[in-house]
Amino acid sequence: MIRTRFAPSPTGALHIGGLRTALFSYLFAKQNNGEFFLRIEDTDKARSKKEWETVIFENLKELSISWDNEAPRQSERGEIYKKYLLKMLEEGTAYYCFCTKEELDEERASLMKLEKAPIHQGKYRDFGLESALERIEKGEKPVIRFKCPKDQDVIFNDLIRGEIKINTSDIGDFIIAKDLDNPLYNITCAIDDAEMGITHVIRGEEHIPNTPKQILLEEALGFEKITFAHLSLILGKDKKKLSKREGSTAVSIYLEEGYLPEAIINFIAFLGWNPGTEKEIYSMEELIKDFSIKKISKSGAVFNIDKLDWINGIYIRNMDIDKLTLKCLPFLENKEGIDNKKIVLALKDRLKKISDIKELSLYLYEDEIKYDKELLFWKDMRNEEVKESLKKALNLIENIEEFNKENLQEKLTITAKESDSVGGFMWPLRVALSGQKASLGPAEIMEIIGKKESLKRIIQAINII
RNA sequence: GGCCCUAUCGUCUAACGGUUAGGACAUCAGGUUUUCAACCUGGCAAUCGGGGUUCGAUUCCCCGUGGGGUCACCA
Numbered sequence: 001m002i003r004t005r006f007a008p009s010p011t012g013a014l015h016i017g018g019l020r021t022a023l024f025s026y027l028f029a030k031q032n033n034g035e036f037f038l039r040i041e042d043t044d045k046a047r048s049k050k051e052w053e054t055v056i057f058e059n060l061k062e063l064s065i066s067w068d069n070e071a072p073r074q075s076e077r078g079e080i081y082k083k084y085l086l087k088m089l090e091e092g093t094a095y096y097c098f099c100t101k102e103e104l105d106e107e108r109a110s111l112m113k114l115e116k117a118p119i120h121q122g123k124y125r126d127f128g129l130e131s132a133l134e135r136i137e138k139g140e141k142p143v144i145r146f147k148c149p150k151d152q153d154v155i156f157n158d159l160i161r162g163e164i165k166i167n168t169s170d171i172g173d174f175i176i177a178k179d180l181d182n183p184l185y186n187i188t189c190a191i192d193d194a195e196m197g198i199t200h201v202i203r204g205e206e207h208i209p210n211t212p213k214q215i216l217l218e219e220a221l222g223f224e225k226i227t228f229a230h231l232s233l234i235l236g237k238d239k240k241k242l243s244k245r246e247g248s249t250a251v252s253i254y255l256e257e258g259y260l261p262e263a264i265i266n267f268i269a270f271l272g273w274n275p276g277t278e279k280e281i282y283s284m285e286e287l288i289k290d291f292s293i294k295k296i297s298k299s300g301a302v303f304n305i306d307k308l309d310w311i312n313g314i315y316i317r318n319m320d321i322d323k324l325t326l327k328c329l330p331f332l333e334n335k336e337g338i339d340n341k342k343i344v345l346a347l348k349d350r351l352k353k354i355s356d357i358k359e360l361s362l363y364l365y366e367d368e369i370k371y372d373k374e375l376l377f378w379k380d381m382r383n384e385e386v387k388e389s390l391k392k393a394l395n396l397i398e399n400i401e402e403f404n405k406e407n408l409q410e411k412l413t414i415t416a417k418e419s420d421s422v423g424g425f426m427w428p429l430r431v432a433l434s435g436q437k438a439s440l441g442p443a444e445i446m447e448i449i450g451k452k453e454s455l456k457r458i459i460q461a462i463n464i465i
Numbered sequence: 466g467g468c469c470c471u472a473u474c475g476u477c478u479a480a481c482g483g484u485u486a487g488g489a490c491a492u493c494a495g496g497u498u499u500u501c502a503a504c505c506u507g508g509c510a511a512u513c514g515g516g517g518u519u520c521g522a523u524u525c526c527c528c529g530u531g532g533g534g535u536c537a538c539c540a
Contacts (some may be wrong), residue, residue, distance in 0.1 A: 009540050044539055101538075118536060143538055161470070170468045170536085178538045185540050208469060209535045233472075239487090239532065252469085270489095274478060278488055297478075302534060303518050307490045315502080315528035360502095364496040378499070416499080426499035438501030 002034030003199050005305050005338040006067075007189070009041045010052035013250035014059045016242060016303060017204060017234045019396060020268045024231060025202040027269070027291040028066045038071035041187055047074065060252045064284050069196075081183040084174070084191055085144060094176060095221040096132035096142035097124045110452045118236035119172035120145075144177040146217065149167055159200070159229035160296050164236055166212045174213055190214045202229045202293075207301075214432035232272055232300045238367060240301050254308075258327065260319070263312040271301045280316060316351050324348060331358040333365040334421020337450055346425075346444045363434050364448055370456065371435035373464050376429035386428050387465050389419070393429045394458045403451050406445035432461035 006022040008014065010338055014022075018078050029036040031181075038060075042048035053073075061066070089092035099120075124132070125147060126309060132142065152168045176187040183191075189210075193201060208230050216226065236242045266282050275282075275290045282290070290420075313374060316324065325344045331354060332340050343361050351357055365370055371457040376386050396415050400408060412426070419425040433445045446454040 007527085007540090011540075041540060104538090115466045119467085158470095163468075166469070172536095175538055182538080184538075189540085192492090205470065207535055207540090210540090222519090230470080235533080237476090241533075272477085274489095276479070278479085280489060299471050302476055304490070307477065310490055347502090349504090353503075385495090387471070404466065411490090423499045430499060430501090434500095436500085441499080 001199075002029055002032040003037060003197055004029040004034065004191070004198060004202055005037040005198050007039040007041050008190075009044065009047075009054050010049055011044065011047040014056045015100055015249050016251060016268070017024050017249070017253075018065070019251050019264075020234060020271060021058075021199065021203055021231060022060060022061075022065055023265065023268055024273075024293070024296070026057065026291055027198075027287055028202060028229075030202065030288045031291055034199075035068040036066075037069045037198070038067040039192055040071055040075075040124060041087055041185070041188070042073055042075045043183060043185065048075070055252060060253065060257060063251070063265055072192070072196075077188075077192070078181055078183075079193070081177070081188055083091070084187070085180055085183060086204050088146075088220060089144065090177075091220075092129070093128070094146065095124060095127065095173075096136070097137060097145045097175070098127075098142045099123055099172070100130075100138055101118065109329075117170060119170065120174070122147075122173040125173060127134055128319050141179065143175040143179070145177050146176050146213070146220070148202050154215055156211060156228055159202075159227060159293050160207075161230060161298055164208065164211070166209075168216070170214070170217070171212060176217070185309050186210060186213045186335060187217060190217040190221065190223065191202065193226055194218065195447040200227045200229065202231065205230045205233050210286070222373045229296075232297065232298055234271060235300045235302045237302060239300070239302065240267050256355075258331070258351075258356070259308065259312050260315045260327075260354075262317040263308070266315075267308045267311050271303070281311070313352050316348055319348075320346055320354070321348075327354050328357050332361060335365045338365065338448060340456045342448050346448065363436055363439065364445065366435075368460075369435035371431065375435070375437060376428045376461060376465065378421075381387050381424060381428075383465055385424065387462060389425050390432060390458055390462050390465075391429050392419070393432075394455065394462065397446070397451070397454060397456050401449075403447060405443040405447040406446060408446050409441070412443055428461070429458070432458050 004025040005020075006017055006025050008022075026036045027076050028034075038051055042053070047367070054350075057071075084092065086315045089096070104120065107120065111118045118169065122145070124142075124145075127258045136142065148171055154166050154168060155165045157161060158164050174186065175184060177183040193214075211228055211230075219432060234242045248254070251264070253383060255261070262283065265284055265287070268283060269287050269291070272281065273291070277290075277297060321341065321344065328344045329340065334341065344357070347357055347360050376390075378386070381389075392415065393463075394409060400411055412429075416422045416425040430439060430442045430445070433442050433449070439445065
């Protein structure tokens with residue numbers, strides 16, 4: 001059975017790139033009737049926080065990415081790692097290294113000067129476990145390094161990129177643990193993937209350099225082979241790895257601003273993947289069905305918020321009106337006599353994200369709207385003409401009993417067509433009702449704010465001219 | 466700098482070695498509208514450069530160049 005995993009570090013919010021990794025891992029597992037696991041990589045005790053873990057869980061749930069296991073925390077698996085570390089030390093596939101940080105910094109600097117890769121040369125590689133233990137006895141605190149085979153090609157077949165080959169001389173004896181109780185990323189990752197029975201690791205491209213290390217560790221420990229797939233990075237407008245400078249990278253922010261989970265999933269899925277047809281609107285079920293890891297593109301994709309806006313707009317427009325209203329409520333005011341559902345219905349076509357409705361609906365709630373009187377003038381109308389036009393509207397509206405937008409629109413249209421110009425009648429009225437350069441139509445506004453408020457606003461406009 | 470990954474419109478991307486290089490977003494123009502959206506119609510816009518292989522390269526190979534990643538006692 002195929003089993004994938006998503007292994008975030010709870011050192012920050014769920015990142016857009018992390019979400020895509022999780023989504024693709026999820027889709028790949030599900031379409032193969034496999035399992036999708038979660039694992040919390042919190043070996044960095046200083047930076048890991050329980051709060052972030054909670055945020056990650058909740059974001060994933062909200063986005064309908066569900067996992068099949070009880071997500072283990074690496075911080076609670078110390079004994080397991082220790083067992084493997086001891087085994088490697090005894091078998092000689094790992095060794096204690098007594099180099100100081102200063103020594104290592106120096107080594108790195110001098111290698112860089114020679115324009116060589118700063119690979120650790122393995123001073124204590126053949127020091128021997130016995131002698132090492134003696135020094136530890138005396139109180140020295142060594143780190144544990146992997147004894148990397150010399151000059152050997154590590155080859156793996158990446159599902160997305162094909163064959164990747166890296167020579168061990170470009171890797172060196174990397175540190176696998178600070179000490180027996182503090183293992184580092186590569187070793188915990190290799191051990192957990194093996195123990196969890198992970199068959200396919202789908203992750204970001206930045207992990208390509210880690211892959212041969214993990215494969216080497218896999219071999220040293222006698223684990224099953226894992227298949228890897230490395231996703232290209234999501235880039236910002238500057239074509240660099242997406243960073244906070246360009247809007248947010250945190251999924252939670254998008255959720256809060258009112259990007260719908262379905263839209264986010266749809267958009268993210270299409271960042272670097274497409275079905276090869278012209279269909280662009282995809283539900284999670286459809287994604288599971290049509291997703292193909294082979295069709296993932298190899299180059300980085302720029303995160304284009306305009307396209308997210310467009311997709312989100314489509315989802316908003318297609319959403320059930322009651323559900324949409326519920327989503328909008330946090331961004332709307334509460335005013336006696338005003339039906340927020342009507343506002344949502346009237347405004348939903350112009351929303352790119354749910355939070356937009358706040359700004360767009362403000363004038364509907366205000367007790368006294370303020371605007372520049374010049375705004376009331378349609379083209380080159382004179383004072384008297386505007387006043388006349390508004391009075392005509394006032395008379396008409398005063399006599400309308402059935403105050404819904406269809407009826408209002410009908411009556412307004414008749415009068416407008418009898419007037420000198422349709423715009424000359426409609427524009428001042430709309431501005432009188434909204435105080436805005438751009439707004440809903442007069443009939444829509446009146447239905448929402450009601451007859452009394454409508455008349456009040458028209459009279460106010462007549463008075464300021 | 467070493468190693469690795471990568472390269473089609475501004476952006477996301479299609480194109481068994483043979484297409485007028487297609488679609489979407491954005492943009493521009495027009496239509497519909499009192500306005501703004503939504504909607505409809507249309508336009509602009511791309512194969513990084515140089516060598517090969519081939520009857521024929523966006524496609525395969527090599528070399529450049531550009532972009533990115535990574536070289537932690539972070540993950």
